[in-house]
Structure formats: C-alpha cells, structure tokens
Amino acid sequence: MTALQATLSAPGSQARRSLPAILGLVGVFLIWELAARAFEDAFVLAGPSDVLAYLMANQALMGRALMVTLSNAAIGFVLGNLAAVLLALIALLWPRSESVVTGLALFVFCLPLVATGPILRVFFGPGEWPQILLAALAVYYTTLIPLLVGLRAAPATWFDLVRSYGRGRFAALFHVRMMASLPYFVAGLQIAAPAAFLGAMVGEFTGAERGMGVLTIRAMRALDVDMTWALASVATAVAILVYLVIGWLARLVLSDAPPVILAAPRASVSGRAAVWKSTVNIALTVGVVLGVWWGALAVLDVSPFFAKGPADVFDALFLAPDAATTRATLGSALIDTSVLLLPGYFAGLLAGAGLAMLVVLVPALTGIAMTLSIALRSVPIVTTAPLVVLLAGRGAVGTIVLVAVMVFFPTFVACLHGLRQAPGQVMDVLHSYAAGPILQLIRVRIPAMLPAFFAAARMSVPASVLAVTVVEWLATGNGIGSLMAVSASLSDYDMLWSSVVLVSLLSSLGYAAVGAIESRVLRIYAPEQLA
Amino acid sequence: MALDPTSPPEVICTGLAKTFDGGLDAVSPTTLRFAAGQTTALVGPSGCGKSTILRMIAGLETPSAGSISIGGAPPAETLQKADLAVAFQDPSLLPWRSVRGNIELALGLARRPIVPEEVDQLIRMVGLDGFAETRPAELSGGMRQRAAIARALATQPKLLLLDEPFGAVDELTRQQLAQDLPRLWEARGTTTLLVTHSVQEAVMLSDRILVLSPRPAAVVADISVDLPRPRDPELARDAAFTTLVDDVFSALSHGMAQSHPPLVAQ
Incomplete structure (x- = not known):
C-alpha cells in the first residue's frame, strides 16, 4: 500500500494504520527538539518549542500574513487548475493540438519563477496579482499532466459502449472520461495545493507588501532564526493540511484512492515520418510560444523599457554592440549554476531511489517512511530554503542540499510506489526459487520501479531549476538566479528577459533529454508504458 | 430507408472485408445474410475476425470494402436511432x-x-434483484455479465450483438446464463448475432451457425439449428444436439486444415 493510499483507506482500520504515522511524527518532533537544544549556540536551529513560543507571541502578525498568502494561493490554485482543465480539454477534443499544448505548457512551466516574479511585478505593480499568477503558474502543469493521463485512463470498450448508442466524443467526455479522470485530477490537485502556496510565497519575495513571503525575506535579513523556522513550519503545516483535506474530500466522492501519478512518457521517435512529425510539432510549439509572447506584450501595452519581445532578446544576444558581453555573462552564470544544479539533481535522484529501496528491504522503516512521504510530498520545499541556508550555509553545500532535497521527495514517493508495483506472480516465481530480498530487488523490483523513477526524474528537472535559482537569489548571490535578481533590481531588462528565455529553454531541453533516455529504457523494461 | 419501427431487421453484409492499418487482412470479402428475428452464431478459431465482423455491423469499425444494411439502413443510421x-x-x-x-x-x-x-x-429478469444499488466491484463475474446483458436489453434494441458475452465467466455460470438469458431476447423476437468460440454454446443458443475459417475470416459452413425452444441443459445429451456439435466441429477442422495443412505428410 502506498503512503497516499494509507491516508485514504477505509476509516475502519484508520486508527491502526495511523499509529506508525503518529509515532513517526512524534519521533520527528522529538529529534527536532533535541537537535535544537544540542545546537543552541550555533543559532541556526529553532526547535518546536521555540517555534510555538514565537507563534504565540506573534500570532496576530503571522495570522494576517498567512491569510494574505492563503488567499493569493487559493485564487492562483483555482485559476491555474481552470487553465489546466481548459488545456486538457483542448488537447482531448482536438488531438492534433496535444503536442503543441503540452509543449507550450512545459515551456511556461519551465519559466523561472525568480524572473517571472519581477517581470509580473513590473506589469501589475505592488498588488496581489503577481503572487496570484505565480501561484497559478506553479500549479497548472502538475494538474494538466495527470489530467491528460486520467482523461484517457478508460478501457476502449467503455468508449465502444458510448459509440454503440450513436453518441460521440462529447457524450464520451461527459459519461466516461470525466469520472474516469477524477482520481487522477484529485491526485494532481493534491500535488498542486502546496505548489500554489509555494508560488504565492515566491511572488511575495519579489516585492509584495504583505504575506508570508515578505516576512520570510524580513526574517532572513534580520537573521531571526525563530521567525525563519516559524514561517517554514507554518507553511509546511498549512500545505500538509490542505493536502489532507483534498484527500479527505476525494474519499467522499471516489471509490478508489487517487493513483500515484506518473506523467506518461512520450514514445520515442523512430522512422522518417515520425521524426518529421516531431520536428513539425517542435516548430509549431516554438511558433505558438513566440506568438503568445508577442501577443501578450501587444495586449498588455507595457513600456518597451520593461517589456522585451522575441526580437529584443535576439537583438540583445546576437546583434547589440554588447551582445558578446551579455552572452559571456549569461554563460558564466549558467556554468556557476550547473556546477551546483547537476550534483544536487543526481544526488536527490540517488537518495530518493536509494531510500525507497532501503524501505522495501527493511519493512520496519515503513511507518516512518509513510509519515515522511505524506508530509514531505505536501511540503512546498522551496519555502524551507531559508532553513537549509541557515543549516548548511550560503555556500555550495547549502545550494546542492536544497536542490537534492527538492528532487529527493518526489523521487522517493514515486520509487516507493514503483517498487511496490512489482508483479505479484513474478515475485511468486522468485519466492518459489527461494530468492532473497536483494535478488528480488535487483531482478524484479528495480525494473518495476524504472517507469516511476524516470517520471520523477523528468518532473524534477524544472523543480530543481526552481530550487537552485531561488537559493542563488535569496542566499548565495551566484549563478543565473542571482543574475536574474540583480538584473531585475538594476532594471537591466534585456539581461532579465534573455535569462528567462535561456533558462526556460535549457529546462525544457533537460526535460526532453531525460524523456529520451526514459523512452529508451522503458522500451526494454516497460514497453506497455509507451503504448 | 429507415428501419421498420415495429419489426426486427434483416442484416445483409455484401462483399464485406476488413484490412487493418499495417496490412493485416482480418476479413476477406464475404457476403452474409442474417434473418430477421433469428439468433445467428458466428463460430471460428481465435483471431479469425468474427469479432471484427460484429464490430463492423455495430458501426464500431469501418469496413475496408463492401456494405452493410440493417433493415435497409446503414449502421450509422441504426446507431443514431439507438436501435442496436x-x-x-x-x-x-x-x-x-x-x-x-x-x-x-x-x-x-x-x-x-x-x-x-x-x-x-429488467434487473429482476436477469436475476439481480436486491443488487440494483450495488456497484460492479461488489458483484461476481456472472452477475456483472447479467448486468451488462440487462443494460444491452434496456433500450429494447431491434438488433442485439453479443461479442462472446459469457467468455469471462466460469463454466457453471456460463451454462446458467446460456439457459436464462436467451429467453429475454427471444421473447422480443430480436435479431441477434452471437460471436462465440464455444461450439456447444452456439448450438444451444442459435437458430443458425456460420462457421468461419481462420483469418482472414470466410464462411466455411452454414448450419441450421432446428432444435426446439426453450432449450435446457438436458438438450445437450440429445442425439440431434451432439450431431450438430459434431457438424460444427468438423466444419471448423475442415476450415483449419485448409488454412494450415499438416506440417508432416503422413
């Protein structure tokens, strides 16, 4: 049983199943408190008692900030999910548009929040809209992908049934697809809820007047350890609560638990016609991205000083007198970022998959692992960036740790799910030959885990870019994250827009590269995933 | 021409053929006539294309060649009127x-x-009394099949297409369903097409059996089943029944032999 299913299981055995989770939670608090006492003089760690004391003393301030952030996150959550539903319906009802819709959606998802925040701030001023839009941007992709999977997650005979009564795709959508996709939609919403909170907070980092993000910046600047930990704790608690509430609501309407979502990979391209089709799709996506970009600037009618179009970016990178300097600056920043991003990314993947395997080999760890996976899956990790900076410092280690943490959690949850998906009959064959747990792991469980592992690896590419740019911006002052923040504050909008384009492009390429490796591996180990 | 609103339709397939994308020939050009109000079984080896014929009549597959008439109308028109x-x-x-x-x-x-x-x-008729509000996951395989048959009968179709409807249930349930359910559509005089790979089931349920060759499907025998109705399991011991079963089996073997000659000459 997955951690998620554990939270959504029948209430009869709820108490018994919850016990390890509660014990795990108590253990986490105890270790946290003891660690805080042990390192009291280091001024980096505030324990649960310190957090509680701070919250009691500042409840009015924290309450107001929380309400502001919650309300921005909620509006962004609704808007982002509406956009996801709309995009999914377009892709479904007009199948030819799907690769363009998903390509565009991926590119927009890869836009670095660190840079889109300041740009939206320029467009919308000091109000709430930048936070709301960043929350929506953080949400829509994590809903769109499962929704696209879910809308097709029905046997062909259900559609034959609809057609046999002379009804078309709208009846199939209404009677079959909508209900069939509901568990997937709910699973997407559960992941989206903390992401919305994260988006709203990042939006508030960029110059809002109120909210948890504003307080976080204030706490970091003042080196207020108690306040930093209190803010991260509240963000975590709220995210877990929303996650559980959506799960509870899902239990009321669904007969089965929401599935653990694996974004379906694309079949790898082979044959001349397929390569041609893929090339056309990429060209179309690029065309749509450029069109939307131009169109948005024309509609919003913002001063060309702030708003740079595709031609401006091309000019800044290739034609302007200082183009070579701009390229050199960007290249150097990207190298600085890659040096921290890549080790963090791979360390996170290895740690996530490794711990999942350990949990399978040592079932006694299951209780604490379940608690961790529920809690950590719902935590907006980047909001804990200030904590990692406090604990690991502002240098390379802190950045690598944060990226690794960002990648670790989804990888761990997905891999644990994948390892447990090992086919029972194949496991029985191994049992019948008295194969030990290690052999079972190597021969059956790891191959069964590969689809989940790669799905997590792919989805972690934009997430790790978000993490590294946020840390560079808030803490280290190096790399592309810092370059974007500095460009925004110096009003160097040519550099800012060029950075956005480059980071989004590289993230999308990274995502596609992992997807290509994934397709090759799955063709051997899980060909049904590519059907 | 529209379907006669009062009577079951005759189904005529003329030169019907199907070749799937990739060049797989599922059905070779075949002309079939299914009499109005009768139950006709299509019997053949697995993968011979019998389900493809049924799906083309149901309008779920487009024929590569030939035409289909359901009471004088194409399948699309019958689908629109939900008459099947x-x-x-x-x-x-x-x-x-x-x-x-x-x-x-x-x-x-x-x-x-x-x-x-x-x-x-309808729920009572298929023996699901007391299970009206039950979800499929809580039903046995046989009960689910009964519910599916009840759903198919609910619209009082003039043409009923059964694609191995008892294929996923155990033998005892299969016998029970084969005995109970035909009474429901026989009473209405529905034109019924049954696809099955069970020879006994075909003889028990139908008025006529078309034996198909291995893929691409072609009719190798047209056997009339003149057994009295209603039919019960006892009928299976009747000499006429076993003769019909033997006839179908030999037609099937003949079709197989034509398609796959023995590997080693005797």
Missing part, C-alpha cells in the same frame, strides 16, 4: 455507477425515457 445494442466480452460496466446506474446510462445515451419500474423489472 452490444454486449461485450468484458461487461464494461462503469465502476462508479450501480447496476441501476449502468442500465440507466444506456437509456440516457439512447435518449430513451428512464422508467424506474421498467429498470427494476
């Missing part, structure tokens, strides 16, 4: 709907009024 119903090998019940909900779904899709008393009566 299909029971698939997989019961294909929507898991989030109860037995009643699944039956009502068919009525809704067919744009027919939902009369609760009639739905109740």
Whole structure:
C-alpha cells in the first residue's frame, strides 16, 4: 500500500494504520527538539518549542500574513487548475493540438519563477496579482499532466459502449472520461495545493507588501532564526493540511484512492515520418510560444523599457554592440549554476531511489517512511530554503542540499510506489526459487520501479531549476538566479528577459533529454508504458 | 430507408472485408445474410475476425470494402436511432455507477425515457434483484455479465450483438446464463448475432451457425439449428444436439486444415 493510499483507506482500520504515522511524527518532533537544544549556540536551529513560543507571541502578525498568502494561493490554485482543465480539454477534443499544448505548457512551466516574479511585478505593480499568477503558474502543469493521463485512463470498450448508442466524443467526455479522470485530477490537485502556496510565497519575495513571503525575506535579513523556522513550519503545516483535506474530500466522492501519478512518457521517435512529425510539432510549439509572447506584450501595452519581445532578446544576444558581453555573462552564470544544479539533481535522484529501496528491504522503516512521504510530498520545499541556508550555509553545500532535497521527495514517493508495483506472480516465481530480498530487488523490483523513477526524474528537472535559482537569489548571490535578481533590481531588462528565455529553454531541453533516455529504457523494461 | 419501427431487421453484409492499418487482412470479402428475428452464431478459431465482423455491423469499425444494411439502413443510421445494442466480452460496466446506474446510462445515451419500474423489472429478469444499488466491484463475474446483458436489453434494441458475452465467466455460470438469458431476447423476437468460440454454446443458443475459417475470416459452413425452444441443459445429451456439435466441429477442422495443412505428410 502506498503512503497516499494509507491516508485514504477505509476509516475502519484508520486508527491502526495511523499509529506508525503518529509515532513517526512524534519521533520527528522529538529529534527536532533535541537537535535544537544540542545546537543552541550555533543559532541556526529553532526547535518546536521555540517555534510555538514565537507563534504565540506573534500570532496576530503571522495570522494576517498567512491569510494574505492563503488567499493569493487559493485564487492562483483555482485559476491555474481552470487553465489546466481548459488545456486538457483542448488537447482531448482536438488531438492534433496535444503536442503543441503540452509543449507550450512545459515551456511556461519551465519559466523561472525568480524572473517571472519581477517581470509580473513590473506589469501589475505592488498588488496581489503577481503572487496570484505565480501561484497559478506553479500549479497548472502538475494538474494538466495527470489530467491528460486520467482523461484517457478508460478501457476502449467503455468508449465502444458510448459509440454503440450513436453518441460521440462529447457524450464520451461527459459519461466516461470525466469520472474516469477524477482520481487522477484529485491526485494532481493534491500535488498542486502546496505548489500554489509555494508560488504565492515566491511572488511575495519579489516585492509584495504583505504575506508570508515578505516576512520570510524580513526574517532572513534580520537573521531571526525563530521567525525563519516559524514561517517554514507554518507553511509546511498549512500545505500538509490542505493536502489532507483534498484527500479527505476525494474519499467522499471516489471509490478508489487517487493513483500515484506518473506523467506518461512520450514514445520515442523512430522512422522518417515520425521524426518529421516531431520536428513539425517542435516548430509549431516554438511558433505558438513566440506568438503568445508577442501577443501578450501587444495586449498588455507595457513600456518597451520593461517589456522585451522575441526580437529584443535576439537583438540583445546576437546583434547589440554588447551582445558578446551579455552572452559571456549569461554563460558564466549558467556554468556557476550547473556546477551546483547537476550534483544536487543526481544526488536527490540517488537518495530518493536509494531510500525507497532501503524501505522495501527493511519493512520496519515503513511507518516512518509513510509519515515522511505524506508530509514531505505536501511540503512546498522551496519555502524551507531559508532553513537549509541557515543549516548548511550560503555556500555550495547549502545550494546542492536544497536542490537534492527538492528532487529527493518526489523521487522517493514515486520509487516507493514503483517498487511496490512489482508483479505479484513474478515475485511468486522468485519466492518459489527461494530468492532473497536483494535478488528480488535487483531482478524484479528495480525494473518495476524504472517507469516511476524516470517520471520523477523528468518532473524534477524544472523543480530543481526552481530550487537552485531561488537559493542563488535569496542566499548565495551566484549563478543565473542571482543574475536574474540583480538584473531585475538594476532594471537591466534585456539581461532579465534573455535569462528567462535561456533558462526556460535549457529546462525544457533537460526535460526532453531525460524523456529520451526514459523512452529508451522503458522500451526494454516497460514497453506497455509507451503504448 | 429507415428501419421498420415495429419489426426486427434483416442484416445483409455484401462483399464485406476488413484490412487493418499495417496490412493485416482480418476479413476477406464475404457476403452474409442474417434473418430477421433469428439468433445467428458466428463460430471460428481465435483471431479469425468474427469479432471484427460484429464490430463492423455495430458501426464500431469501418469496413475496408463492401456494405452493410440493417433493415435497409446503414449502421450509422441504426446507431443514431439507438436501435442496436452490444454486449461485450468484458461487461464494461462503469465502476462508479450501480447496476441501476449502468442500465440507466444506456437509456440516457439512447435518449430513451428512464422508467424506474421498467429498470427494476429488467434487473429482476436477469436475476439481480436486491443488487440494483450495488456497484460492479461488489458483484461476481456472472452477475456483472447479467448486468451488462440487462443494460444491452434496456433500450429494447431491434438488433442485439453479443461479442462472446459469457467468455469471462466460469463454466457453471456460463451454462446458467446460456439457459436464462436467451429467453429475454427471444421473447422480443430480436435479431441477434452471437460471436462465440464455444461450439456447444452456439448450438444451444442459435437458430443458425456460420462457421468461419481462420483469418482472414470466410464462411466455411452454414448450419441450421432446428432444435426446439426453450432449450435446457438436458438438450445437450440429445442425439440431434451432439450431431450438430459434431457438424460444427468438423466444419471448423475442415476450415483449419485448409488454412494450415499438416506440417508432416503422413
């Protein structure tokens, strides 16, 4: 049983199943408190008692900030999910548009929040809209992908049934697809809820007047350890609560638990016609991205000083007198970022998959692992960036740790799910030959885990870019994250827009590269995933 | 020409053929005639294309060549009027709907009024009394098949297409369903097409059996089943029944031999 299913299981055995989770939670608090006492003089760690004391003393301030952030996150959550539903319906009802819709959606998802925040701030001023839009941007992709999977997650005979009564795709959508996709939609919403909170907070980092993000910046600047930990704790608690509430609501309407979502990979391209089709799709996506970009600037009618179009970016990178300097600056920043991003990314993947395997080999760890996976899956990790900076410092280690943490959690949850998906009959064959747990792991469980592992690896590419740019911006002052923040504050909008384009492009390429490796591996180990 | 609203239709397939993308020949050009109000079984080895014929008649596959007439109208017209119903090998019940909900779904899709008393009566007729509000996951395989048959009958179709409807249930349940359910459509005089790979089932249920060759499907025998109705399991011991079964088996073997000559000459 997955951690998620554990939270959504029948209430009869709820108490018994919850016990390890509660014990795990108590253990986490105890270790946290003891660690805080042990390192009291280091001024980096505030324990649960310190957090509680701070919250009691500042409840009015924290309450107001929380309400502001919650309300921005909620509006962004609704808007982002509406956009996801709309995009999914377009892709479904007009199948030819799907690769363009998903390509565009991926590119927009890869836009670095660190840079889109300041740009939206320029467009919308000091109000709430930048936070709301960043929350929506953080949400829509994590809903769109499962929704696209879910809308097709029905046997062909259900559609034959609809057609046999002379009804078309709208009846199939209404009677079959909508209900069939509901568990997937709910699973997407559960992941989206903390992401919305994260988006709203990042939006508030960029110059809002109120909210948890504003307080976080204030706490970091003042080196207020108690306040930093209190803010991260509240963000975590709220995210877990929303996650559980959506799960509870899902239990009321669904007969089965929401599935653990694996974004379906694309079949790898082979044959001349397929390569041609893929090339056309990429060209179309690029065309749509450029069109939307131009169109948005024309509609919003913002001063060309702030708003740079595709031609401006091309000019800044290739034609302007200082183009070579701009390229050199960007290249150097990207190298600085890659040096921290890549080790963090791979360390996170290895740690996530490794711990999942350990949990399978040592079932006694299951209780604490379940608690961790529920809690950590719902935590907006980047909001804990200030904590990692406090604990690991502002240098390379802190950045690598944060990226690794960002990648670790989804990888761990997905891999644990994948390892447990090992086919029972194949496991029985191994049992019948008295194969030990290690052999079972190597021969059956790891191959069964590969689809989940790669799905997590792919989805972690934009997430790790978000993490590294946020840390560079808030803490280290190096790399592309810092370059974007500095460009925004110096009003160097040519550099800012060029950075956005480059980071989004590289993230999308990274995502596609992992997807290509994934397709090759799955063709051997899980060909049904590519059907 | 529209379907006669009062009588079951005759189905005529003329030069019907199907070649799938990739060049797989599923059905070679075949002309078939299914008499109005009769039950005709299509029997053949696995993968011979019998389900493809049924799906083309149901309008779920487009023929590569030939035409289909259902009471003088093409399948698309029959589909639009919801005058046909299909029971698939997989019961294909929507898991989030109860037995009643699944039956009502068919009525809704067919744009027919939902009369609760009639739905109740149908549920009773298929032996699911007391399970109207039960979801498919809580039913046995046989019960799900009954619910699927009830759904197919709910719209009172003039043409009933059964694609191995008892294929996924155990032998005892299969016998029980084969005995009980035909009475429901026989009473209405529906034109029924049954696809099965069980020779005994074909003889027990049908008025006529078309034996198909291995892929691409072609008719190798047309056997009339002149056994009295209603039929019960005792009939299986009757000499006439076993003779018919033997006839079908030998036609099947003949078709197989033509298609796959022995590997080693005797």
